[in-house]
Amino acid sequence: MKTLRVVVSDSEFQALRKVAVARDRSVEDLIRETMTSIQRGVIETGKTLRDLPLLLGHRPVADLPSRSDLYEDVFSYEDAASPS
Secondary structure (H helix, E strand, C coil): CCCCCCCCCHHHHHHHHHHHHHHCHHHHHHHHHHHHHHHHHHHHHHCCHHHCCEECHHHHHCCCCCCHHHHHHHHHHHHHHHHC
C-alpha cells in the first residue's frame, strides 16, 4: 500500500468533508472509492482520461465545472446507483 499526499483548496476539502459527513464515511474512504470508480470506468470503456474530448486547440470548449461541483456529481451518482 502506498501513501499519497494531495494538496487541495479549502473549498475542495470542505466539499469532500460535507459529502463524507453525509455518507458517514471518512474523506480518505471517499477518495479511495472515487479512485476505484475511475479505475473501473477506464477498464470498462478501454479509454484513458487523456482520451476525453475536453480541449480544442488548447482552450476549453465550454466552461468547466468546479471541483466541488464534480465531487457532488460523482457522489450523488454513486448514491443513486447503490441499492438502498
